[in-house]
Amino acid sequence: MAEINNFIKTIMEKDLKDGKVNQIVTRFPPEPNAYLHIGHARAIINDFELAKCFNGKTNLRFDDTNPVNEGEEYVNAIIEDLKWLGYTPDLICFGSDYFEKTYEKAILLIKKGLAYVDDLSQDDMTKYRGTLTEPGINSPFRNRTIEENLNLFERMRNGEFKDGEKTLRAKIDMSSPNINMRDPVMYRILHVSHHRTKDKWCIYPMYDFAHPLQDAFEGVTHSLCSIEYDNHRPLYDWFVEKCEMEHVPHQYEWGRLNITNTIMSKRYLRQLVEGNYVIGYDDPRMPTLVGLKRKGFTPEAIKEFILYTGLSRINSTTDAENLDYFLREDLKLKAIRPNAIINPLKVVIDNYPENQIEWLDASNNMENEQLGTRKIAFGKYLYIEQDDFMEEKINKKWKRLSLGLEVRLMHAYFIKANSVEKDENGNVTLVHCTYDPKTKSGSGFDERKPNGTIHFVEATTSLKATFNLFNPLIFDETEETKGQSFIERLNKNSWEIKHGYVESSLADCKEGTHYQFVRNGYFCVDKDSKKSNLIFNRTCGLKSSFNPNTNN
């Protein structure tokens, strides 16, 4: 695996060397209200790998301070995703585990005159907050006595007020140019049942107040988050200091990772699922970890991708090509390489006996002998790929079958095309060939070189199969699609289905097994596959394709 190396690691090394910390402790803090996607994978992998570098620890802490939309379903899914990526947290905990301790710290701030109960309505609070260019105005409730605040806050907890009636706010500076410092809300009233604490609480702490305290309670040394929290760091530090936390955690930010042609926002992903535009969160076109897994991605490929892509404070958009590369790289030696024909063209070997099938030895992966060999069938009737035949060789680069030319059928014989049959539209429906028995694979025959090597499947023994070809769910922003909603821009051809044939050795293939089909890329057996109707999901394409019409 690639060695992790980024600016956060440099910071950690220095902190350790300077004796600022004795052990690195990080945390991955998802809110349990969505499925994890490739963007989260970046946080997970960096959190865990950085700690691992220094024999540190990493906690999985569910940030469940807003019971609306949060739930058990997501908690379990996130734990499963982490397991799939190969990470075991040193501690699994919840923000709600600290509700009591967090409440006590709020009391402390009230007693220090640094927090107050506010009666302002939501609309008024917005007005009092000011704008980006104008300072805010102090709330008329800002100078309540400590006793009054203590009393009111306790009554908030006891459920004496309705949602939105009161809030607890930190008393900082309404004229701060950093809007986060303009008396941020610490607690709001929500008469909502929490998935873990049920109805015990009706006031819930806000992220800005809860998060730094949780980090401090757990002894987190390096609290890593994305760059949009940069503006929150002064507040983070303010709460840690004013709450007199024994342990002082520090927040560091990195840029978000986007991938070309990929929708990553929680809101959009939810819209896709709820609007039935995709099968579910594990639809192979989704950038969720479960989706990538079902499409055929391996955790190793995702890790390598993240580590090689690096980390900086810039929000970046990486070409999806990079993701594909690391999957190809991982699968190269793992995948079995059987024959599959996606767009079949019939071939008949005129000089081969009727009703005879020959079973030939074929290597599963010539670069990895450990994957063994299998038997493939050869007979009078074959299927080849339509793209592999052209009546006339139109240019020097053409390395496939044409009339009068000879090609090697992989793992089998040389065949020569002699004539074709066509339908009423002039399309080739059958190619008449002859084979040369002397050219059998492995015989060492080298008297003449074929025009190329193509793959095939024997017609009578092959199995029918369905191939799922996935394209990006959305188009790039173009002139025509500009201004359209995201749903309107959905790629109508994001899922193409092809029906073809695979060799008989795939009769007992298992879900999740990877195959590389020659010139068609890598495929993974989908969970819906049954022997009678094999289903393969394309995981990624090969590196380059050849278009006979555009090459000279």
Place this chain on the structure above:
RNA sequence: UGGGAUAUAGCCAAGCGGUAAGGCACCAGAUUUUGAUUCUGGCAUUCACUGGUUCGAUCCCAGUUAUCCCAGCCA
């Protein structure tokens, strides 16, 4: 428009005062029973721009420009 962050090739990304790492993509050639893989070579005289300091600047300073984030009782 106030504050903050960022700017290195088509895309990521090292570099932290001594003369531009690496990966993807791309191009050329060799090998090849996959037009894949593998191998070999090529790919920033310049670091958003303009000045300044310095023997010397991607790096320090000043100004300019561009992009992103912040006005939830979301996280």
